[in-house]
Amino acid sequence: MRLTIARFVLAPVTCLLALAALAETHEQLTQQVRDAENAFAATMAARDHKAFATFIADDAIFFGGDTPARGKAAVVESWKGLYEKPNAPFSWRSESVEVLDSGKLAHSSGPVLNAKGERVGTFNSIWRRERDGSWKVVFDKGCDACRCTEPAK
Numbered sequence: 001m002r003l004t005i006a007r008f009v010l011a012p013v014t015c016l017l018a019l020a021a022l023a024e025t026h027e028q029l030t031q032q033v034r035d036a037e038n039a040f041a042a043t044m045a046a047r048d049h050k051a052f053a054t055f056i057a058d059d060a061i062f063f064g065g066d067t068p069a070r071g072k073a074a075v076v077e078s079w080k081g082l083y084e085k086p087n088a089p090f091s092w093r094s095e096s097v098e099v100l101d102s103g104k105l106a107h108s109s110g111p112v113l114n115a116k117g118e119r120v121g122t123f124n125s126i127w128r129r130e131r132d133g134s135w136k137v138v139f140d141k142g143c144d145a146c147r148c149t150e151p152a153k
């Protein structure tokens with residue numbers, strides 16, 4: 001009986017220790033989001049609209065224009081025209097990433113550059129970690145460079 005109780009008590013403890021060893025550090029999660037954001041941005045330079053779609057969550061909301069694009073299909077469709085010409089109209093790169101302690105949500109932000117490489121805005125993306133461990137954009141909103149740098153009133 002003593003051996004059975006020991007197995008019953010120690011088995012869950014052993015599993016928890018194994019899971020803790022597999023847990024990613026905050027720095028690793030931050031790098032995952034930065035890498036995802038920069039790979040997402042690389043789809044614009046590569047003119048790969050299909051790859052762009054792989055980074056969008058099914059329930060994503062992208063702000064831009066008069067009304068937000070709600071849902072992956074609407075987001076992908078709203079960006080389609082930006083991928084049709086041979087040269088990218090803009091680019092972006094992650095400069096700042098913050099991940100919640102839960103490791104489930106993250107914010108990525110950085111410059112938006114026009115085709116000449118001039119900063120014209122700042123993007124803000126919220127990423128969610130999916131069950132399979134991948135990161136998907138759930139919210140995206142940019143602002144003009146001058147408006148984002150004005151002090152709060």
